Amino acid sequence: MLFLTALRHACTRTSATCAMALLCLLPLNSQAQVLSATVKTDQVRADLLAHAPQGIQAGQSFWLGLQIQHQPHWHTYWQNPGDSGLPTRLQWKLPAGLQVGEIAWPLPKKIPIGTLANYGYEGTVLLPVAVTVGPDFKVPVVGPVKIQLQAEWLVCRQECIPQEGQFELSLPVQSATALHSGLFDAAHKQTPQALPGAHPVSLSADGRSLSLQIDQLPPAWRGQTLSLFPVTPHVVNNAAVQGKTWTQNWQGDRWTAQVPVSDERSESPSALSWVIAQGPETSPKAPALEVTSPVQGPWPALAPAAAVSPALAKALQDNAQTTAPSGTGSLALALLGAFIGGLLLNLMPCVFPVLAIKVLGFAQPGQSRSEHRAAGLAYTAGVVLSLVLLGAALLTLRSAGEQLGWGFQLQTPAVVAALAVLFTLLGLNLAGLFEFGQMVPSRLAGWQSRHHTVNAALSGVLAVAIASPCTAPFMGASLGLAIALPAWQALSVFAAMGVGMALPYLAASLWPAVARALPRPGAWMVVFRQAMAFPMFATVIWLLWVLGQQTGIDGASSLLAVLLCVAFTAWAWGLQNRARGVLSALALATLAWLCAGVLPAALRETPGPQAVSSEAQPRWPAWSEARVQSELAAGRPVFVDFTAAWCVTCQYNKKTTLSDAALLADFDARKVTLLRADWTRRDAAITQTLAALGRNGVPVYALYVPGKAPIILSELPSVAEVQTALRGL
Known part of the structure; x- marks a missing residue:
């Protein structure tokens, strides 16, 4: 019954x-959860800071900022991340009458990764934003003003981990908030200042290089080696080496730079923006200037756009x-x-x-x-x-x-x-x-x-x-x-x-x-x-x-x-x-x-790498497109396991075929790099790569061979099937 x-x-x-x-x-x-001004992961510590020395008053402005402290060898990205990566995103929830501006991006550094290059930050960086107090701002009857922030950042070493955090900060209206004035002052000094005027950049006849000329740089810079960072993405060759594949010289007060255009250019802008500073690109020195350059000359037709690398396309x-x-x-x-x-x-x-x-x-x-x-x-x-x-x-x-x-x-x-x-x-x-x-x-x-x-x-x-x-x-x-x-x-x-x-x-x-x-x-x-x-x-x-x-x-x-x-x-x-x-x-x-x-x-809670990818053992490091391309450029084949914790078939394959001692020995003998792409949580880069491989879910097993298209194995591969694919190397 x-x-x-x-x-x-x-x-x-x-x-x-x-x-x-x-x-x-x-x-x-709901808002019942307890938020704080600090989020910690195994890679970074992120703090929501404020600088309001005159309180919060109509007609004035104050500053908010997200400070990110990176563990050694980890980095996050600038507004133009370069050949890979994603810039940090800030979404604010403020009381009516407060209007927040864009991030005042500090001076970045170039981070070479094999044949690629990114722009970003190591150590400690503060990303400040200005907040304007409008005439319609109403002072709370009781208590302070609550500031809420949803932040997303991508933190990378050799592997990359998308992370996020929710922050809340309470600010007094009448009294000053100036505990972190030194940090904001230092961040303002790192923020590039606009150089007045237009400084044309000439495009070569074949469209493969740009010639930039600037006459109004500070006198103290004359004769010095300068760094050049493209604010406009998807145009120049980010991996170009200072003094080798891109050059610069001084002719009196005029500074000239010859910059190569990327072979994978996906934009044809009428003007480019640059950040210029003293010193090498891997360790530039403030102050920095931001320059706008109208492009002189017609751009060649664009090649068909690829969502991922040409090999995957x-x-x-x-x-x-x-x-x-x-x-x-x-x-x-x-x-x-x-x-x-x-x-x-x-x-x-x-x-x-x-x-x-x-x-x-x-x-x-x-x-x-x-x-x-x-x-x-x-x-x-x-x-x-x-x-x-x-x-x-x-x-x-x-x-x-x-x-x-x-x-x-x-x-x-x-x-x-x-x-x-x-x-x-x-x-x-x-x-x-x-x-x-x-x-x-x-x-x-x-x-x-x-x-x-x-x-x-x-x-x-x-x-x-x-x-x-x-x-x-x-x-x-x-x-x-x-x-x-x-x-x-x-x-x-x-x-x-x-x-x-x-x-x-x-x-x-x-x-x-x-x-x-x-x-x-x-x-x-x-x-x-x-x-x-x-x-x-x-x-x-x-x-x-x-x-x-x-x-976790x-x-x-x-x-x-x-x-x-x-x-x-x-x-x-x-x-x-x-x-x-x-x-x-x-x-x-x-x-x-x-x-x-x-x-x-x-x-x-934002998980650390041990929570998101507990399977990423030393034999199976975390996947990234940059890592794949770097290994292929070095002539090494790559085997990628696209997996997720909620995928039953994935877990079965891990415990059987991918743990077989004979197969692992075969991988070692043929010097195959093993990578694991963990899709347990949403990852746009993995989703794009799966789509390029003609798949829309996991498990997927791909064997990359230098100079050839990836080999896609079945979703229940046997040891013999994988070894057959390896014999074709």
């Missing part, structure tokens, strides 16, 4: 589960020609792969219990064949529609500029936490701890029991929701191709996946022979239902591990506390005596406190 009751309340189970998941998800964006073309037929055949293969992948999803531990219970529902007496057929069609519609909507969301966000791939929802710790709550509730329900029908009004329970078709459709939606952490080996190529197809064809691939996933239940509902082959009802059904709870709990353990990779031990332990409270709440709600009200109120209050005050702060 427990099994049949759970089946009758499928709709209620879905509604209650989603409500409980949202209960923990919604407070993540060529790989995309080669893959399209050698691994996938064109036209109708390409779409047919994508549809077939998606259909098979959908079928395999039913075997995943998080999906199989739902499918098994739905199929065994045919043993329930009192339903006609027509009702079974309607339920099967409704379940299929729920599955297909949910997957199509998920695919449409992915395509829409990508078209809007977001760098996303399949599985993007699991790159957010809040979603992982919500799924863990969902699976915990399902597991407790299957184990018989409580019934969802006890948690909803009797009128709603009576309504859903009369609408089996609606229940079946919502069960399809639930099946897709809990299938999202699971991947199938046949889905990678199909989904990667789907992203490059027209929208209607791409959505048809997602629909084919839904048809494959819904097929077992649909077949049992349409063909009585399939239903008759099922075992007859009996006591075994209760045992089976309870046994299905354990795959759910196993999935919860896996999700906790994924969250630990994303947020604090996030995982906080979620464990929430799950314990969820279990206590479900148990208390199912009691039938007076204790139910008291214990339920206590449990709900504790759960609300955990979800609003403890869990959000833990999930928002």
